Amino acid sequence: MTLQTKVVPSLREAILRAGLRDGMxxxxxxxxxDGDNVLNTVLAECSLMGLKDLTVNASAIMGCHRPLLDFIEDGTVTGIECNFMHANVGRSISRGLLKREVIFRSHGGRPAAMERGESPVHAAFIAASAADAAGNCNGKEGIAAFGSIGYAMPDAEHADYVIVLTDHLVEYPLMDASITEDRVDAVVVVDSIGDPKRIMSGTTRVTRDPIGLLIAEQTARAVQASGLLRDGFSFQTGAGGTSLAVASYLGGIMRERGITGRFASGGITGLLVDLMKEGLFETLLDVQCFDREAVESIRENARHGEISASRYASPTARTAVVDHLDVVILGATEIDTDFNVNVHTDSNGVIMGGSGGHSDTAAGAKLSVIVAPLVRARLPLIVDRVGTISTPGEDIDLLVTQYGIACNPKQAELSEKLRYAGLPVFSIHDLKARAESITGRPARIESSGRTVARVISREGDLLDEIRTVMG
Amino acid sequence: MKLTKEARAGTLESGDVLVIVGPSESLDIRVESPVIRQFGESIRQSVRDVAASLGVTGGAISLEDQGALDCTIRARLTTAIKRSLADE
Structure with missing residues (x-):
């Protein structure tokens, strides 16, 4: 048969061909x-076309997606499913702007829900920094290169209709395609998929805050004391300054002791690229690039591999990268005395985040470590009960603060190892009392409004509900 | 005594509080804080304590809190009140 070109003349034409109707x-x-143009542009077009009652299923709602609020108010959008929501949108959701409940999943839970048929997608809009006319595409080339396109791979796999948007059309075939033509229905060439200056931060940096450095150093010592830091070590951490400092200290220990790690995974930063180039980690498994060094590395280096969100973290995958992890370093806005962690809502109960890969990596890794200052702006980190359960306490092993380390009671052996290494181990109740001796005891905030969001565990069960907050 | 002169102490840095005091017949306390729900009453009580300990019965006391600890709030307020009372 003769191949019809998939390049359609306009976004509107692609939406028409996708057969999008109200409620899809x-x-x-x-x-x-934060440089994304695609979500806002697509919703603006849907709004102009008079589409109503749409659900947006996004791997994350970023700060730049504030115009989403306008499309909620005009009725274009009435549902949101996501793994993270920036406060720019979260504040309005917490006030009850959206009639239907937001569904929060994790980076692994999202593709699992698609696979199980719980989260059908009618049209996937995939931003690609380079694509050919048949829809072979990636995020590695072009002016708006962003690196790994891992979170979009399950969308291409499961959506009824797949639209690739690009600002860099190349001759067929694009060789290093991450998503391939067999899954793509239409290609739309746009002026710009995003602002390259805001897509990537410059270089992500290790914190210079002495409290962050102290926490990071203690964390590296705890990881060493756990016995997991040996040849073949596998590791994941975020892009926050303290997390990067942990990676830096661990790199120092590995260098000193001649230890070579097998892989580092997750969101990848220039710091991890440097550790790989130095030979301290053999490989990188990358679902999202956090900085320009990571983007360049994934394009140039065969040992820096791209992984889909499913392979990264899905509980329905045969196996996933998170299941191979020795150690993951994670943050928390609150942790309770049962080690449940909140990364969804702030101390007033307002939505300002989400799980991302938090609960997936915590469930998979042998050692899950929370790093956080014991007090932030007079608020104690440790509470009786977190405002929202993002990751269940049974998946958390260790909390490291600048005042000491608390070990989950189920990990008695680990606690002994840390004490033997001379680390300051306390009960989480003692650390909580220590914090309150500094801050005073905060009044308890009760939320009683209607449910505005449901947090779904990676297995698909209801983990917690988030309620309206006024003011 | 009553405060007759405007004075201030503190900053708007995170973990600090900016205290501005000025004249008023009664003790008027205004508090803005990111932790108002958790510590609003505690902050007001500290303000009343410090004012009483310095013998202040009238004054407009405004706190722009950035999550300061109680000791910081008391120290900043004490300084602001002493500055207001200085040279009189």
Whole structure:
């Protein structure tokens, strides 16, 4: 047969060909981070076309997606499913702007829900920094290169209709395609998929805050004391300054002791690229690039591999990368005395985040470590009960603060190892009392409004509900 | 005594509080804080304590809190009140 070109003349034409109707679900990915133009542009077009009652299923709602609020108010969007929601949108959701409940999943839970048929997607909108006319595409080339396109891979796999948007059309065939033509229905050439200056931060840096450095150093010593830091070590951490400092200290220990790690995974930063180039980690498994060094590395280095969100973290995958992890370093806005962690809502109960890969990696890794200052702006980190359960306490092993370390009671052996290494181990109740001796005891905030969001565990069960907050 | 002169102490840095005091017949306390729900009453009580300990019965006391600890709030307020009372 003769191949019809998939390049359609306009976004509107692509939406028409996708057969989008009122009530359907559109999916997006967030690798363009705070520079993304695609989600806002697509919703603006849907609004102009008079589409109503759409559900947006995005791997993350970023700060730049504030215009989403306008499309909620005009009735274009009435449902949101995501793994993370920035406070720019979260504040309005917490006030009850959206009639239907937001569904929060994790980076692994999202593709699992698609696979199980719980989260059907009618049209996937995939931003690609390079694509050919048949839809072979990636995020590695072009002016708006963002690196790994991993979160969009399940969307391409499961959506009824797949639209690739690009600002860099190349001759067929694009060789290093991450998503391939067999899954793509239409290609739309746009002026710009995103602002390259806001897609990537410059270089992500290790913190210079002495409290962050102290926490990071203690964390590295705890990881060493756990016995997991040996040849073949596997590791994941975020892009926050303290997390990067942990990676830096661990790199120092590995260098000193001649230890070579097998892989580092997750969101990848220049610091991890440097550790790989130095030979301290053999490989990188990358679902999202956090900085330009990571983007360049994934394009140039064969040992820096791209992984889909399913392979990264899905509980329905045969196996996933998170299941191979020795150690993951994670943050928390609150942790309770049962080690449940909140990364969804702030101390007033307002939505300002989400699980991302938090609960997936905590469930998979042998050692899950929370790093956080014991007090932030007079608020104690440790509470009786977290405002929202993002990751269940049974998946958390260790809390490291600048005042000491608390070990989950189920890990008695680990606690002994840390004490033997001379680390300051306390009960989490003692650390909580220590914090309150500094801050005073905060009044308890009760939320009693209607449910505005449901947090779904990676297995698909209800983990917690988030309620309206006024003011 | 009553405060007759405007004075201030503190900053708007995270973990600090900016205290501005000025004239008023009664003790008027205004508090803005990111932790108002958790510590609003505690902050007001500290303000009343410090004012009483310095013998202040009238004054407009405004706190722009950035999550300061109680000791910081008391120290900043004490300084602001002493500055207001200085040279009189």
């Amino acid at each position: 679900t559109l999916s997006f990915h967030h690798h363009l981070r």
